[in-house]
Amino acid sequence: MPATIKDIAKKVGVNVSTVSRVLNNRGYISDSLREKIERAMIELNYQPNEVARTLFRKKSNMIGIIIPTVAHPFFAELCSHLEDYAYRHQYKVVLCNSQHDRDKELMYLNYLKANQVEGILMGSQTINVAEFSKIALPLVTFDRAISDQIPYVSSDNYEGGRMATELLIEKGCRKIAMITGSLKLPMLSNRRHDAFVEAAKKHGIWYTVLETDDYGFNPDNYEGIIMELFSKYPDIDGIFASSDVIAAHILKICHQLNKKVPSQIKVVGYDGIAFSEATAPPLSTVRQPIREIAELAFDLLMKQINHEPVECVNILPNELKIRQTT
Amino acid sequence: MPATIKDIAKKVGVNVSTVSRVLNNRGYISDSLREKIERAMIELNYQPNEVARTLFRKKSNMIGIIIPTVAHPFFAELCSHLEDYAYRHQYKVVLCNSQHDRDKELMYLNYLKANQVEGILMGSQTINVAEFSKIALPLVTFDRAISDQIPYVSSDNYEGGRMATELLIEKGCRKIAMITGSLKLPMLSNRRHDAFVEAAKKHGIWYTVLETDDYGFNPDNYEGIIMELFSKYPDIDGIFASSDVIAAHILKICHQLNKKVPSQIKVVGYDGIAFSEATAPPLSTVRQPIREIAELAFDLLMKQINHEPVECVNILPNELKIRQTT
DNA sequence: ATGAAAGCGCTAACAC
DNA sequence: GTGTTAGCGCTTTCAT
Numbered sequence: 001m002p003a004t005i006k007d008i009a010k011k012v013g014v015n016v017s018t019v020s021r022v023l024n025n026r027g028y029i030s031d032s033l034r035e036k037i038e039r040a041m042i043e044l045n046y047q048p049n050e051v052a053r054t055l056f057r058k059k060s061n062m063i064g065i066i067i068p069t070v071a072h073p074f075f076a077e078l079c080s081h082l083e084d085y086a087y088r089h090q091y092k093v094v095l096c097n098s099q100h101d102r103d104k105e106l107m108y109l110n111y112l113k114a115n116q117v118e119g120i121l122m123g124s125q126t127i128n129v130a131e132f133s134k135i136a137l138p139l140v141t142f143d144r145a146i147s148d149q150i151p152y153v154s155s156d157n158y159e160g161g162r163m164a165t166e167l168l169i170e171k172g173c174r175k176i177a178m179i180t181g182s183l184k185l186p187m188l189s190n191r192r193h194d195a196f197v198e199a200a201k202k203h204g205i206w207y208t209v210l211e212t213d214d215y216g217f218n219p220d221n222y223e224g225i226i227m228e229l230f231s232k233y234p235d236i237d238g239i240f241a242s243s244d245v246i247a248a249h250i251l252k253i254c255h256q257l258n259k260k261v262p263s264q265i266k267v268v269g270y271d272g273i274a275f276s277e278a279t280a281p282p283l284s285t286v287r288q289p290i291r292e293i294a295e296l297a298f299d300l301l302m303k304q305i306n307h308e309p310v311e312c313v314n315i316l317p318n319e320l321k322i323r324q325t326t
Numbered sequence: 327m328p329a330t331i332k333d334i335a336k337k338v339g340v341n342v343s344t345v346s347r348v349l350n351n352r353g354y355i356s357d358s359l360r361e362k363i364e365r366a367m368i369e370l371n372y373q374p375n376e377v378a379r380t381l382f383r384k385k386s387n388m389i390g391i392i393i394p395t396v397a398h399p400f401f402a403e404l405c406s407h408l409e410d411y412a413y414r415h416q417y418k419v420v421l422c423n424s425q426h427d428r429d430k431e432l433m434y435l436n437y438l439k440a441n442q443v444e445g446i447l448m449g450s451q452t453i454n455v456a457e458f459s460k461i462a463l464p465l466v467t468f469d470r471a472i473s474d475q476i477p478y479v480s481s482d483n484y485e486g487g488r489m490a491t492e493l494l495i496e497k498g499c500r501k502i503a504m505i506t507g508s509l510k511l512p513m514l515s516n517r518r519h520d521a522f523v524e525a526a527k528k529h530g531i532w533y534t535v536l537e538t539d540d541y542g543f544n545p546d547n548y549e550g551i552i553m554e555l556f557s558k559y560p561d562i563d564g565i566f567a568s569s570d571v572i573a574a575h576i577l578k579i580c581h582q583l584n585k586k587v588p589s590q591i592k593v594v595g596y597d598g599i600a601f602s603e604a605t606a607p608p609l610s611t612v613r614q615p616i617r618e619i620a621e622l623a624f625d626l627l628m629k630q631i632n633h634e635p636v637e638c639v640n641i642l643p644n645e646l647k648i649r650q651t652t
Numbered sequence: 653a654t655g656a657a658a659g660c661g662c663t664a665a666c667a668c
Numbered sequence: 669g670t671g672t673t674a675g676c677g678c679t680t681t682c683a684t
Contacts, residue, residue, distance in 0.1 A: 002439075002462075004661055015671045020663055027664095028669050045460060050440040051380050052661035056676050060377065062441075065421075070396060071406035071600070080397035083423045087430070092437060095391075095421040097409045104413070111418060113328075114376040115388075134371060136328075219600060248604040255606035274397070274545060278574040280581035280606050330677055341655045346679055353680095354653050378677035382660050 003044035064112035067123040081294030138304035153314040161195030173238030180242040244269035281324035329370035390438035393449040407620030464630035479640040487521030499564030506568040570595035607650035
């Protein structure tokens with residue numbers, strides 16, 4: 001049994017409130033007593049029970065992060081930055097992978113609320129506004145605008161898609177394809193696709209679009225689609241992938257099919273994850289400001305927790321990284 | 327203010343203990359009352375406060391995961407599986423990235439304990455046994471044997487290193503290198519290096535070893551080392567990388583230097599992360615059973631929490647994935 | 653079958 | 669300066 005404030009009090013022969021005072025550095029305390037108490041704390045290896053404190057203060061210093069899966073490098077990097085900011089602000093992070101499972105998402109939302117987290121960061125949403133309003137907790141989302149009440153932060157998907165497509169065209173592509181996650185879901189990232197289509201049309205370039213499985217996190221699925229694309233249109237000379245992971249698979253298949261990148265075919269990814277620098281050849285991509293997204297999202301959450309007003313629409317600019325696949 | 331058990335009791339006109347009974351399905355309750363109470367709970371959107379429950383029960387249903395950084399794909403995948411098992415057992419996961427920072431690690435350890443987590447999974451340790459014994463919490467580690475009291479689970483590093491090296495040799499390499507994380511730290515993964523050296527010696531093959539920066543998670547550092555290797559020994563014909571991430575960078579540099587893989591030079595990685603299948607060409611690697619490692623580690627933690635005896639040394643076999651870089 | 657009361661570990665009025 | 673006390677939201681004896 002770990003020592004409690006009572007044990008300390010008893011050992012020193014004072015009241016628990018006195019111990020509490022030194023613990024919180026509040027109120028007057030004689031130096032001699034303070035010293036004695038501090039010594040006792042060390043001797044008994046005392047640590048305040050944060051659960052009890054949370055119960056009283058109604059402040060848990062915990063936030064929840066709900067994402068589809070931390071196994072995806074984009075979310076892993078996002079998460080890593082988020083944890084970094086949280087730590088600096090003395091917040092702990094509860095990691096929740098929804099796996100795009102609606103039930104799991106709902107369960108986690110309830111869990112988190114029941115555990116008194118102060119706010120939630122969501123990179124995964126299958127649930128709707130009504131369900132959210134029940135949660136009644138500070139919330140920030142990525143990639144999805146749930147309602148105009150709930151702040152979101154996202155990269156400039158349209159502009160990102162435009163940059164990628166224009167790059168392909170500029171570099172001479174005349175028959176381009178986009179491989180994207182499912183467009184059925186109302187995700188902000190679908191605007192990458194809108195931009196692709198509009199840019200292609202604007203330049204009068206032939207184009208086609210292929211969608212991966214519903215959630216786009218299944219590599220096996222990617223390769224089938226890429227193969228299908230190449231067998232149907234062997235003369236495709238440019239591909240915009242809606243994620244670097246997909247782009248890496250394209251590069252792999254190109255290598256396998258002996259299609260030279262970038263001479264015969266050019267590829268642009270999206271995200272700018274660490275691995276995009278380590279592909280062969282290094283991947284041209286639309287780099288999302290992952291760190292900044294994390295920082296802003298965390299900041300927005302803190303503001304809500306502190307009842308400060310927040311901007312709901314937060315779109316951050318991307319950076320086009322022209323490397324060696326274009 | 328969310329509704330409490332008192333609000334429910336007042337609304338229905340019963341004592342809180344009665345409400346508590348229906349909440350916990352304990353003791354006798356008339357059907358009519360139960361129904362009324364359940365209705366009230368729904369009407370008030372009641373959710374039990376898990377913090378209060380934790381305080382009373384001394385059971386938080388939370389565990390902590392301390393890893394160097396979830397941005398590294400190996401840990402991201404491990405974490406993803408861990409979260410999966412935790413969820414299935416109704417446990418929540420607090421994510422802690424130590425960044426190999428001793429202070430941060432210590433802080434987190436204390437935080438976690440103060441927050442009454444039931445156990446800790448550690449993939450990062452700079453602290454020592456003495457510091458650990460103060461924690462006095464169920465613990466399982468990866469990659470590092472802290473003491474013979476603390477269970478760890480790891481892939482068979484020696485055998486993995488041996489398989490990788492033998493593969494290189496078997497495929498005809500006569501001048502091989504290993505690029506590894508720092509060997510200064512007493513990590514289990516250093517045995518990959520031991521195996522490399524012994525296998526090379528056994529076959530009378532020339533070899534050399536290069537170490538990355540202390541913690542081996544800095545890609546900029548990797549490339550410098552790889553370049554250095556190639557400029558010093560341009561006729562190297564095989565490299566064993568101690569991680570797939572390093573291996574990917576080697577592949578990239580080879581592409582850049584126009585060294586053909588696998589004809590001129592062969593590369594084997596370690597880990598078997600998802601990306602290892604998407605490199606060009608697909609990477610031969612020693613695949614760690616990441617899911618199984620996570621499962622066993624979680625299981626070991628649960629056993630300790632339940633005061634069941636556990637095996638301390640847990641070494642799981644790897645699988646040699648021969649793809650197209652060898 | 654239901655209520656009253658004590659207590660989990662801690663904090664914050666309010667006394668003295 | 670330090671002690672007393674009530675209470676955070678919940679659970680669990682122990683009465684009735």
